[in-house]
Amino acid sequence: MTSFSNTIEKNDIIVSGVQSTGILHIGNYYGAVKNYVNLANEIDNPMYFFIADLHSLTSHPNPLDLMHSRYLTLAIYLGCGIDPERATIYYQSDVYYTHELYLYLNMFAYMGELERTATFKEKIQKQADNVNAGLLTYPVLMAADILIHKGTKVPVGKDQSQHLEMCRTFGNRFNHYYKKEVFKEPLAFTFTDNLINIPSLSGKGKMSKSDDKSTAIYLIDSDSEIENKIKRAVTDAGPKERNSPLSEEMISLFDIMRVFSAEEIVNEYLKAYADCSIRYGDMKKQIARDAVSTLAPLRENIMKYISNKKLLQDIAYAGAEKANRSARITLEEVRDIMGLTAKNINLQSSN
Numbered sequence: 506m507t508s509f510s511n512t513i514e515k516n517d518i519i520v521s522g523v524q525s526t527g528i529l530h531i532g533n534y535y536g537a538v539k540n541y542v543n544l545a546n547e548i549d550n551p552m553y554f555f556i557a558d559l560h561s562l563t564s565h566p567n568p569l570d571l572m573h574s575r576y577l578t579l580a581i582y583l584g585c586g587i588d589p590e591r592a593t594i595y596y597q598s599d600v601y602y603t604h605e606l607y608l609y610l611n612m613f614a615y616m617g618e619l620e621r622t623a624t625f626k627e628k629i630q631k632q633a634d635n636v637n638a639g640l641l642t643y644p645v646l647m648a649a650d651i652l653i654h655k656g657t658k659v660p661v662g663k664d665q666s667q668h669l670e671m672c673r674t675f676g677n678r679f680n681h682y683y684k685k686e687v688f689k690e691p692l693a694f695t696f697t698d699n700l701i702n703i704p705s706l707s708g709k710g711k712m713s714k715s716d717d718k719s720t721a722i723y724l725i726d727s728d729s730e731i732e733n734k735i736k737r738a739v740t741d742a743g744p745k746e747r748n749s750p751l752s753e754e755m756i757s758l759f760d761i762m763r764v765f766s767a768e769e770i771v772n773e774y775l776k777a778y779a780d781c782s783i784r785y786g787d788m789k790k791q792i793a794r795d796a797v798s799t800l801a802p803l804r805e806n807i808m809k810y811i812s813n814k815k816l817l818q819d820i821a822y823a824g825a826e827k828a829n830r831s832a833r834i835t836l837e838e839v840r841d842i843m844g845l846t847a848k849n850i851n852l853q854s855s856n
């Protein structure tokens with residue numbers, strides 16, 4: 506069951522992040538970052554958008570690569586248009602309270618459920634030589650990121666649904682054990698009727714940073730890189746008879762087309778598929794043209810931020826300060842409830 510919301514209430518607190526592993530692609534943009542931008546522009550609720558640099562450590566990046574990826578992710582947030590005056594933007598590793606809450610929430614996460622997490626099962630295939638405990642407890646750190654600000658709405662793509670479900674479970678177990686409603690139940694958020702899933706150009710599965718680079722369109726790809734990747738996108742051999750159902754590859758390509766091209770154009774190509782007159786070369790040229798006209802201005806804006814190191818540092822610093830202020834309030838409450846402070850000790854009665 507997918508639980509998500511497409512409405513924001515007055516009391517909602519919005520929290521989300523993107524892992525700083527490699528460069529963000531259009532799946533990250535349409536699944537998450539574009540929603541951050543719109544939320545920051547449209548509503549006044551508190552919102553926290555961070556760069557999940559700690560989550561990146563699960564794949565053992567070399568420090569120089571990690572440093573560049575965190576920096577680039579921040580530049581991409583800003584270049585895509587998140588207003589740092591309206592949303593708190595920070596590096597996850599700058600908010601130590603999150604690390605502490607992660608430890609406490611680990612006491613409410615059980616081995617069996619962590620081992621059954623879909624992303625864990627996927628990761629142990631992809632990095633079989635590095636199945637570390639950080640991978641196993643990845644959803645717990647994610648829950649800490651959200652619960653540290655008492656987040657209630659979490660703009661994410663479809664692939665994060667199970668993590669959100671686990672976040673609700675851990676928060677509820679904590680509340681239940683300590684008999685206090687410290688954490689609310691956060692829901693995934695999207696502006697649309699469904700959580701977004703941008704498919705891979707390989708025609709199989711979702712677009713992902715960890716797959717072959719030619720199967721994802723990155724936000725800083727040049728026009729020619731975008732054109733070439735779309736040109737090489739996997740298709741089927743063409744419809745054999747009228748009104749054939751779309752193959753898996755063509756469902757993916759049409760999904761990508763829907764992101765960039767106008768509805769009438771998509772419908773024209775669907776009609777051409779149904780009557781077997783479709784020419785995949787033309788369809789790809791159309792997608793490439795529309796993708797370039799959407800993505801080129803975004804890339805240019807990102808480039809302006811990449812070269813502005815001082816501005817990026819100032820924004821990350823101010824964001825960390827604000828995020829720490831909110832996180833500290835939650836953590837002090839948590840420590841108190843757990844019996845980790847001296848606040849409620851009555852020395853007379855313990856003698």
Ligand code: TYM
Nearest residue numbers: 521522523524532533536537557661662701702703711712
């Ligand atoms: P990450 O870095 O894999 O992805 C960041 C965001 O992009 C979305 N996304 C997609 N959406 C649609 N189609 C795709 N092909 C696609 N690929 C990625 C993801 O759903 C996500 O919203 N665990 C998170 C980062 C994280 C986080 C959090 C998110 C850490 N703590 C707390 C929310 C709240 C992750 O790895 O996302």
